[in-house]
Amino acid sequence: MTASEDLRAGFHLAQFNVGTLRYPLDDPRTADFVAALDPVNALADGAPGFVWRLVEEGQADATGMRPAGADVIINYSVWESPEALWDFVYRTVHLETMRRRREWFERHVEAHLVLWWIPAGYVPTVEEALERLDLLRSQGPSPRAFTFSSSFTAEEAAAHEAAAHEVVDEEGAAGAEPAVL
Numbered sequence: 702m703t704a705s706e707d708l709r710a711g712f713h714l715a716q717f718n719v720g721t722l723r724y725p726l727d728d729p730r731t732a733d734f735v736a737a738l739d740p741v742n743a744l745a746d747g748a749p750g751f752v753w754r755l756v757e758e759g760q761a762d763a764t765g766m767r768p769a770g771a772d773v774i775i776n777y778s779v780w781e782s783p784e785a786l787w788d789f790v791y792r793t794v795h796l797e798t799m800r801r802r803r804e805w806f807e808r809h810v811e812a813h814l815v816l817w818w819i820p821a822g823y824v825p826t827v828e829e830a831l832e833r834l835d836l837l838r839s840q841g842p843s844p845r846a847f848t849f850s851s852s853f854t855a856e857e858a859a860a861h862e863a864a865a866h867e868v869v870d871e872e873g874a875a876g877a878e879p880a881v882l
Contacts, residue, residue: 712855713752713821716786717777717830718814719769720806726764726774734805737798738762744793745778750785753824754778768827777830779819783852786816812837815846818858 724730742762745751755763755777764774780786789795815834819825833846842851844861853861 711821712818712859713823714780714783714786714816715777715819715825715830715833716780716814716816717775717834719773719775719809719834720802720813721770721809722772722774723805723807731805733801734798738764741795741798744795745789748785748789748793750781751789752779752781755827766827768831775827775830777825777827779825783816783849787849812848814848816848816852817846818844818853818855 722731726735739761742754745754755766755775757763757765763777766775767773769775778786780789790799812834815830815837817833836843837846837848840846842848842853844853844858847853
């Protein structure tokens, strides 16, 4: 295992995306989307590299949570690697929901998907996800908030965080605060 692979093994990839509904979830025009939720979520739960997904308490998914707006649903999960997430999204039946997304969701002008590295075992919060999405929207891709097409490695993210958290103490000696991805 290389040093880069060893570092990545200590991190997982968080993904958060939002979708603005064209119609309410109980509208017949979204029936196919709603019907796909349980099977697609079950597929994700069993996918190689899957770690965690946000589920509303007492529910099977997070579609009832609306932290980004009344008509905006969220999807939030953690994966062992970008490859595992990519394989699930684009190499399973999940791809069919992606192909049909314009039937159910408005086209987003701003970024609607954000990725970032987190320490393995850490469960990220919804507030953190919204902050990362806002960071991507306001500043573009960085080691703290990126996309599949503008990605960064766990090593790049850790180096970026370490540099950002370096502080100078009163004697002028450089120290480092713990990096939190």
